[in-house]
Amino acid sequence: MRITLLGHSTLLLETSGGNLLTDPFFPQRSVAGTLVDTPAMTPEEAAEAVDAVLVTHAHPDHCDPGFFRVLPACVPVLVPAGFRWPHGILRPAGTHELPPRASRRVAGACVHAVPARHMGACCGFVIEADDRIVYVAGDTYHGRFMEGIANRFRLDLAALPLRTVRVAPVMDPAQLDRAVTDLHPGVVLLLHRGIRMASGPGGWLGAALNLAGSTAAAVEVLTTGHPGMRVLAPEAGGLIEV
Numbered sequence: 001m002r003i004t005l006l007g008h009s010t011l012l013l014e015t016s017g018g019n020l021l022t023d024p025f026f027p028q029r030s031v032a033g034t035l036v037d038t039p040a041m042t043p044e045e046a047a048e049a050v051d052a053v054l055v056t057h058a059h060p061d062h063c064d065p066g067f068f069r070v071l072p073a074c075v076p077v078l079v080p081a082g083f084r085w086p087h088g089i090l091r092p093a094g095t096h097e098l099p100p101r102a103s104r105r106v107a108g109a110c111v112h113a114v115p116a117r118h119m120g121a122c123c124g125f126v127i128e129a130d131d132r133i134v135y136v137a138g139d140t141y142h143g144r145f146m147e148g149i150a151n152r153f154r155l156d157l158a159a160l161p162l163r164t165v166r167v168a169p170v171m172d173p174a175q176l177d178r179a180v181t182d183l184h185p186g187v188v189l190l191l192h193r194g195i196r197m198a199s200g201p202g203g204w205l206g207a208a209l210n211l212a213g214s215t216a217a218a219v220e221v222l223t224t225g226h227p228g229m230r231v232l233a234p235e236a237g238g239l240i241e242v
Contacts, residue, residue, distance in 0.1 A: 008194030017108010056138025
C-alpha cells in the first residue's frame with residue numbers, strides 16, 4: 001500500500017484493488033483569517049484518481065464542495081451514520097452511511113467505521129487492504145475506544161490529528177502519546193497540520209493562536225516514549241510505503 005499526504009488531513013491510499021481518498025480538502029487560497037498549505041493535487045486530479053472516498057465528518061476542511069462537484073457519480077462515498085451534507089454539496093449518489101463498527105467493501109479494501117470524539121456525526125475508519133491495516137482517525141480526541149480498536153486490529157499505521165492551533169478540537173502531544181499507547185501502531189502519521197491563523201495587523205492573532213513547534217514537540221514526545229515506532233510528519237505530497 002502507498003499513501004500520499006495530499007495536504008492537511010487528505011490522504012490518497014493506493015492499493016492493488018483501487019485508490020481511496022480520505023477527508024477531501026483542496027483549498028485554492030487562504031480565507032477567513034487563515035493560511036492554508038497548497039495541496040499536492042487539484043480537486044479535478046484527485047476526483048479522476050479515486051475509486052472510493054471516505055469522509056470522517058462534515059467540517060469544511062474535511063469535506064470540500066469543489067471536490068464533490070467534480071467527483072463522478074459512480075464513486076462510492078462512505079460517511080458516518082447521521083451525516084448531514086454541508087450547504088453547497090448535493091448528496092452524492094454513491095453515499096453510504098456506516099454506523100459505528102459497521103463495515104463495507106469498496107475499491108478492493110474492507111473499510112470499518114470506528115468511534116471518534118468530535119462534534120456532530122463523526123467516525124474514524126480502519127482500512128484493510130494488501131495485508132496492511134491503516135487507521136484514519138479523522139478529527140478526534142483520545143478516548144477509551146482506542147483500546148477497542150487495538151484489540152480488534154493490529155495496526156500497521158495510525159493517521160492521527162495534531163493540534164497546531166489552540167482552538168482546534170483535536171489532540172495535543174500529550175493526548176497523542178496516550179492514544180499511541182492504546183493503539184500500538186507500527187507507524188504514526190501526523191495530520192491536521194495544513195491550516196494556521198493569519199497574523200493580521202501587528203501579528204498578534206497568529207502569535208496568540210498558532211502553536212509554533214507543535215509538530216516537533218509531538219515527534220519528540222512520541223519517539224521518546226515509543227522506541228522503535230516510526231513517526232512521520234511529511235509535507236503535502238509526501239509518500240509513505242506501508
